[in-house]
Amino acid sequence: MLSAVLLFVLATPAAGLSQWLKYPTPGIPRLASGAPNLKAPAPRTPDGKPDLSGMWFANVPSRDLCRTGDCIQEERMAREQINIGTKLPGGLPYTEWSREQMKTRRANGGREDPHTYCMPPNFPRAWTLPQYTRIVQTPGMMVVLHEFNEAYREVYLDGRPLPENPNPTWNGYSTGHWEGDTLVIETNGIRDDMWLDIQGSPVTESARITERLKRVNFGLMQIEITVNDPKAYTKPWSVTIEMAVQVDTQMLGEICIDNEQDVKLYKK
Amino acid sequence: MKTIKDNRITRAAKNWKNRLSPLSALVAVCLALVPVAWAHHSQSEYDPRKKVEVEGTVSKVEWKSPHAWIHVDVANDKGEKVNWHFELPSPNTLMRRGWNRDSLKIGDRIKVTGSQARNFPDIAIATTIKDGQGKAFFTGVTEIYEPEPQSK
Numbered sequence: 001m002l003s004a005v006l007l008f009v010l011a012t013p014a015a016g017l018s019q020w021l022k023y024p025t026p027g028i029p030r031l032a033s034g035a036p037n038l039k040a041p042a043p044r045t046p047d048g049k050p051d052l053s054g055m056w057f058a059n060v061p062s063r064d065l066c067r068t069g070d071c072i073q074e075e076r077m078a079r080e081q082i083n084i085g086t087k088l089p090g091g092l093p094y095t096e097w098s099r100e101q102m103k104t105r106r107a108n109g110g111r112e113d114p115h116t117y118c119m120p121p122n123f124p125r126a127w128t129l130p131q132y133t134r135i136v137q138t139p140g141m142m143v144v145l146h147e148f149n150e151a152y153r154e155v156y157l158d159g160r161p162l163p164e165n166p167n168p169t170w171n172g173y174s175t176g177h178w179e180g181d182t183l184v185i186e187t188n189g190i191r192d193d194m195w196l197d198i199q200g201s202p203v204t205e206s207a208r209i210t211e212r213l214k215r216v217n218f219g220l221m222q223i224e225i226t227v228n229d230p231k232a233y234t235k236p237w238s239v240t241i242e243m244a245v246q247v248d249t250q251m252l253g254e255i256c257i258d259n260e261q262d263v264k265l266y267k268k
Numbered sequence: 269m270k271t272i273k274d275n276r277i278t279r280a281a282k283n284w285k286n287r288l289s290p291l292s293a294l295v296a297v298c299l300a301l302v303p304v305a306w307a308h309h310s311q312s313e314y315d316p317r318k319k320v321e322v323e324g325t326v327s328k329v330e331w332k333s334p335h336a337w338i339h340v341d342v343a344n345d346k347g348e349k350v351n352w353h354f355e356l357p358s359p360n361t362l363m364r365r366g367w368n369r370d371s372l373k374i375g376d377r378i379k380v381t382g383s384q385a386r387n388f389p390d391i392a393i394a395t396t397i398k399d400g401q402g403k404a405f406f407t408g409v410t411e412i413y414e415p416e417p418q419s420k
Contacts, residue, residue, distance in 0.1 A: 252360040
């Protein structure tokens with residue numbers, strides 16, 4: 001019996017792989033070809049709510065950059081990683097304080113970016129980063145895992161109110177409730193020195209952030225992000241980003257401080 | 269070492285400028301002069317106008333987050349050995365694009381192109397890597413790429 005089990009394991013294509021980068025994800029809708037059916041309806045939990053669980057990455061295509069006779073594969077990257085307001089006509093409504101902050105940050109080439117210094121992947125910025133996010137949805141809580149620094153975020157779904165005058169943290173304090181098939185996440189209590197993108201768009205302790213998550217189908221999720229931060233912006237603004245589900249692979253933890261060598265390269 | 273002439277960055281900056289607000293345009297132009305792609309940082313520490321191309325022997329591979337590094341021994345014009353240091357995406361990104369930690373080993377002969385660090389003469393961010401047989405390794409594009417407008 002033991003020999004039979006060993007034979008089965010060894011005969012399985014994935015057996016012997018040290019990782020699961022291409023291991024088939026069980027229990028997902030597939031086409032006859034075996035490919036994931038990305039257009040299938042969004043899955044639902046036993047209580048009938050949309051199930052947002054899964055691994056997610058910005059919904060941007062790969063493309064090649066070609067010189068004469070030589071092509072480079074471009075890494076997938078959300079444009080919002082550089083400028084979270086890139087799709088907003090007229091750009092983000094910065095306050096004067098924010099404009100001054102950004103002047104300094106631009107002049108310094110972005111070297112004060114907390115992300116450069118391996119600080120945690122704060123949401124909502126984390127949705128745009130070049131690492132995967134995994135959502136684990138339970139009836140009372142949604143847990144959001146992020147590969148960068150192997151970070152986590154808790155979103156309470158048990159009806160509790162947001163805290164008053166909380167101790168500021170990187171991800172703040174989040175609660176969620178359903179409006180139809182959309183999960184509405186409200187967050188407060190983030191730190192006063194956060195960046196929303198590489199170009200240095202600020203977000204501060206005065207912010208109230210709303211994220212509206214809607215799983216359009218199995219393969220696609222839309223997130224409308226609204227930032228109401230009177231210190232950093234003259235009025236609330238909203239952007240919508242798209243996330244594509246990632247299947248037949250795994251999360252790969254990435255501890256930034258392990259071998260960070262870029263800070264020293266910036267001009268002082 | 270060769271210098272590669274490339275006007276793409278300037279074109280990208282112009283395209284961005286036409287689409288963005290004045291402040292955003294300034295930032296975009298600034299960033300367009302920076303090879304922004306996969307990194308955990310702005311990459312303004314590299315100068316995309318200072319193209320480098322070297323051929324040499326792998327002396328060390330650092331397969332760690334947040335970025336892998338490849339160190340290459342290169343003979344300069346005087347025949348002296350110079351150790352170049354090339355930054356790559358994270359090992360995780362590389363693994364998802366076909367690399368593994370043994371893809372390049374000490375002693376492998378490779379040709380690397382990239383953009384040089386502004387403040388360090390022997391450090392660059394890799395744009396292309398090819399081994400002795402001409403096999404290309406994914407590096408992630410390290411320049412902003414704006415497609416040419418569609419002709420009407």
